[in-house]
Amino acid sequence: MNSMEASSVTPQLLEQVKKLQEKYAAMGQDLSSYLDGLLYSDYLTYWDYIHLDTLLSLQNPKTSFPDEKIFIIYHQITELYFRLILHELEQVTAAPHPDIKFFTARLDRMIRYFAHLENSFDIMVQGMEKDQFLKFRMSLLPSSGFQSAQYRLIEFMCTDVVNLVNEKDRPAVGNQPVEAMMDKLYWRSGATELATGKKTLTLQQFEAKYIDTFSATIHQHQHDNLYQLYKKYYEGQAEVKQRLRQMDTLSNVLWPLAHMKSASHYLEKDPEDIKATGGTNWQKYLPPRFQRIIFFPELWTEEEKRDWGKAAFLRG
Ligand code: HEM
Structure with a gap:
């Protein structure tokens, strides 16, 4: 012109x-x-549009160990990816009857986000000095990634609450009201002291802040979480089935295994393991083969479910 x-x-x-x-x-x-x-x-600038100054002002270490910044930033990156996953879950659950093209495209996005999280977890495992980590973590007690509310919201929007109950309690609470099932959520049992059954402080604080939000989310998505949408609209359709299986594998086996590698790397020490900041018995709590959380149980064979999280599962 x-x-x-x-x-x-x-x-x-x-x-x-x-x-x-x-x-x-x-x-x-x-x-x-x-x-x-x-x-x-004024003209819009890049830095104002994405609130760059605010974003870069949110990394405030508790100690002067330089690697604590890596720990904070990687947690923030993960929470942003969780936000993206929730953004997709909100869209598919809000659509009255998502058509299959829309549904599978959203599933592909979620799979991509989870795959990135799994692939990038080495930033934690390899990317910090062990000596520094073991020191600065003491300033972070009793907080833990266990208290990630977005992680729980993703679970509630993916599946029926019964599938998030402690495996041994699932048959007993399967037909009970949501509240009874909420009492038996796997992470609530995982963060109690075995001897006394007392909740850890990490769990008490987490519940005090979020339990009402969790209850509201579970009720809201009882009939339109991903598993319900599958059963209602796409049962048996190969392109949906295959994507949901990928999603289950990434969220409930591959990411948990990548994450667990960091606990093993930093906290496994002879003769006694180092305690987790959130107070769980992490060797029993973190491995997917013990928790056996499966979002879409109907999509797996009995054999696959039996081998959930084991080496045999990963080969298969
Ligand atoms: C050096 C890095 C890390 C170590 C050693 C570590 C360790 C642990 C441990 C021991 C637990 C069990 C709960 C407890 O008792 O504290 C846990 C739970 C958890 N962490 Fe991490 N973590 C690391 C990094 C991360 C990052 C970057 C995230 C991202 C948000 C994260 C998210 C979570 C979540 C969501 C749980 C709960 C898992 C579940 O309930 O199945 N962690 N972590």
């Missing part, structure tokens, strides 16, 4: 002004005042 064209009022520009006038008039607004606003407002 030459400078003559840039400064002249073209028919196209007039048409645009006309449309704007109609839009603002429909709301009883005066276009001319809004045009004044446009005249005085």
Whole structure:
């Protein structure tokens, strides 16, 4: 476009002004005042658009060990990916009957996000000095990634709450009200002291902040979580089945195994293992072969379920 064209009022520009006038008039607004606003407002910048200064002001270590910053930032990156996964879950559960193309495209996005999280976990396992980690973690007690609310929300939006109950309690609570099942959620049992049954402080604080939100989410998605949507609309359809199996594998086996590698790397020590900051018996709590959380149990054979999280499962 030459400078003559840039400064002249073209028919196209007039048409645009006309449309704007109609839009603002429909709301009883005066276009001319809004045009004044446009005249005085600044151009949008990249840094303002993505709130860069705010984003980069959110890393505040508790100690002066440099590697603590890596620990904070990687947790924040993970939470942002969790946000993206929830964003997709919100879209598929909000659609009255998501068509299969929309549904599988959203599943593909979630799979990609989880795969990135699994692949990048080496940043934790390999990327910090052990000596520094073992020191700065003491300043973080009793907080733990266990207290990630988004991680739990993803679980509640993917499956029926009974599938998140402690494996041994599932048959007993299967037909009971949601509240009874919530009492037996696997992570609530995992963060209690075996001898006394007392909740760890990490769990008490987590529940105090989030249990109402969790209860509301479970109720809200009882009939439209991913598993329910599958059963209602796509039962037996290969392209959905295959993606849900991928999602189950990534969220309930591969990411947990990648994550567990970090616990083994930093906390396994002769003669006695180092305690987790969240107070679980992590050697029993973290391995997927013990928890056996499966979002979509109908999509797996008995043999696959039996081998859940074991080396045989990963080969299969
Ligand atoms: C050096 C790195 C890490 C170590 C050693 C570690 C260790 C642990 C341990 C021992 C637990 C069991 C709960 C407890 O008693 O504290 C746990 C739970 C958890 N951590 Fe980490 N973690 C690391 C990094 C991360 C990161 C980067 C995230 C990302 C948000 C994360 C998210 C979680 C989640 C969601 C749980 C609960 C898992 C479940 O309930 O199945 N962790 N972590």
